[in-house]
Amino acid sequence: MAERVTLDGVTKRFGDTLAVDDVSVTVEPGETLGLVGPSGCGKTTTLRTVAGFETPSEGAVAFGGQEVTNVPPEARDVGLVFQSYALFDNMTVRENVEFGLKMRSLPKVERAERATDLLELLDIGELADRDPTTLSGGQQQRVGLARALAIEPRVLLLDEPMTGLDAKLKSRLQREIGSLLEDLDVTALYVTHDQAEAMVMCDRIAVMNDGTIEQVGTPDEVYERPANDFVADFVGTSNRLAATARDGRLDFGHATAPAPNGDEGEVTVVVRPEAFELGGGPFSATVRERFYLGEHVRAVAELPDGESLTLRFDPTEAPAAGEEVSLALDTDRVHVLSES
Numbered sequence: 223m224a225e226r227v228t229l230d231g232v233t234k235r236f237g238d239t240l241a242v243d244d245v246s247v248t249v250e251p252g253e254t255l256g257l258v259g260p261s262g263c264g265k266t267t268t269l270r271t272v273a274g275f276e277t278p279s280e281g282a283v284a285f286g287g288q289e290v291t292n293v294p295p296e297a298r299d300v301g302l303v304f305q306s307y308a309l310f311d312n313m314t315v316r317e318n319v320e321f322g323l324k325m326r327s328l329p330k331v332e333r334a335e336r337a338t339d340l341l342e343l344l345d346i347g348e349l350a351d352r353d354p355t356t357l358s359g360g361q362q363q364r365v366g367l368a369r370a371l372a373i374e375p376r377v378l379l380l381d382e383p384m385t386g387l388d389a390k391l392k393s394r395l396q397r398e399i400g401s402l403l404e405d406l407d408v409t410a411l412y413v414t415h416d417q418a419e420a421m422v423m424c425d426r427i428a429v430m431n432d433g434t435i436e437q438v439g440t441p442d443e444v445y446e447r448p449a450n451d452f453v454a455d456f457v458g459t460s461n462r463l464a465a466t467a468r469d470g471r472l473d474f475g476h477a478t479a480p481a482p483n484g485d486e487g488e489v490t491v492v493v494r495p496e497a498f499e500l501g502g503g504p505f506s507a508t509v510r511e512r513f514y515l516g517e518h519v520r521a522v523a524e525l526p527d528g529e530s531l532t533l534r535f536d537p538t539e540a541p542a543a544g545e546e547v548s549l550a551l552d553t554d555r556v557h558v559l560s561e562s
Contacts, residue, residue, distance in 0.1 A: 224251035224409045225286035225376050227272065232281035234267055241267045243433035244281070249377075254403050254410040256424035258417050260456070264433040265413045266381060272411055273379050274298050285376050298377075301370030305382040307362045309354040315365050316341070316350040322373040340368040343402070360391045367399065371406065378403070378410040384419055396422045417457045421445070429453050445494070447557050454492045454559065461493045461531050467558070476526045477504035480553045492557045495520070495534040500541070503550030507531055512543045523547065 227249040234242040242264045249255040257265040270276045272283055274295035282291045290298055309318050319337040328336075341347045344364040354362060363383060370378060383399075384392045400423045403410050414420050420427050421441040428438045429452075437449035448454035454462060465472040467485040472478060474491075498505070507523035510530075519540035521533045533549075541547050 224253075224407050226251050226284075227377055227409055227411065228282075228284040228287075229268070229272070230282045230284070232268070232271055232278045232283065234264075234271060234276055235279045240433055242271065242278075245430075245433075245435055246281075247428055247435060247438060249409055249411060251409055252404075252407040253425045254400070254412055254423060256412045256414060256420035256427040257430060258414055258420045258427055258457075259430035261415060263430040265415075265430050268430070269379050269381055269411055269413045272377065273300050273302060299373065299375050301373060301375030301378045303363075303366050303370045303378070303380040303383045305385045307354075307366045309362060309365055309369075311353070311355050313354070314350065315346070315352050315354060315357070318354060318365055319368045319372050321369060326373065336372055337368070340372055344368050359387050360395060363387070363395060367402075371408070375408070378408050380410060380412045382414055383412075384414070384416070392419070399423065427457075429456060431456070446555070448492060449560070451490070451559060454557075459495055459532050461495065462559075463491045463493065463529065465489055465491050472556070472558075474505075476506070479504065479551050479556065482553065482556050482558060485558050490559045492559060493551065494555060495532045497552045497555035498531065498533050498549045499552065500535065500539060501548055501550065503548050505531075505549040505551065507547055507549060509541050509543050509545050509547060512540065514540075523549075 229245050229247050232242055232245045245268055257268060259265050267276060271278055274293060278291060282289055284290060310321065313321065316337050319340060320333040323333040323336060341350055344367065346361055346364045349357065349361060354365060357365065384395060387395065396419055412420065412424055426438060426440055427444050429436045429444060431452050437444055437453045444453060444457050448457060454460045463474055465474045467481050467487060467489050470481050472481045472491060507525050509521050509523045511522040513520045514537065519535045519537050521535060521540065523531045523533055525531060
């Protein structure tokens, strides 16, 4: 049965360095929670604290309501998948998957059955007798995941598991592993600096910065309604525009649009590139740069006040560099940042 993981006021200091600052978050049973943020934000230290490799300076960690803050890693029943895969080169693929079960003194027949089931589930059954060093990166990643799942962990911890894989393989594994975790009903904590990867893999995302959690929400909540300027900037591409909210309207100086809520006064508005559409709108701009990216064209346009907009267009209708365009705004995609 999947278990709830709770971090309550977790703080971790290394000398004078505050790596994790009063982090409180709950991972619901069967949920995959992504920890995302730039390098040095504290996400890996947070994961290591859950694993038991680091002891919090303050705060507590609990699995299923049972505090494990001072329980050693080997007694926590966590499955670990690392960036480096960390497979044993002197063992076959099957022996790697069985390793944790052997350490727990499971009978040989039961070890073999569980390893076979997982290797087949991950579509690598034919690799059971291979040396891990002969496998591709994607195959090694599957072996690492099978080994972590073999012990039927209370919690699965994944630390940058897709780093080093090529883009096409990464995309396929994201879909496959995300679906597998959902089917197995395992509680997982997934660390990555790649926000797009987290949006594919995770039920919810915790965005970290300077040791703190800036926002926790579903992928669409974090993308469409960022809690603050940092989240708007880190997750995806955003346009942040100054406006005055008055009488249900947003006044940008050179254009107006309906306000999404009852804000009044000076505000900062977040608009994603795809929220602008060509033609018939109140915004006028001049396209300064244009980048063909296959599925879409990304353009940088200049507003009359000199502000820049990043825009996204279908390749069949994208304007040329130097062209003046009028832009309509999908007001359902407008988000006013809170002052805090």
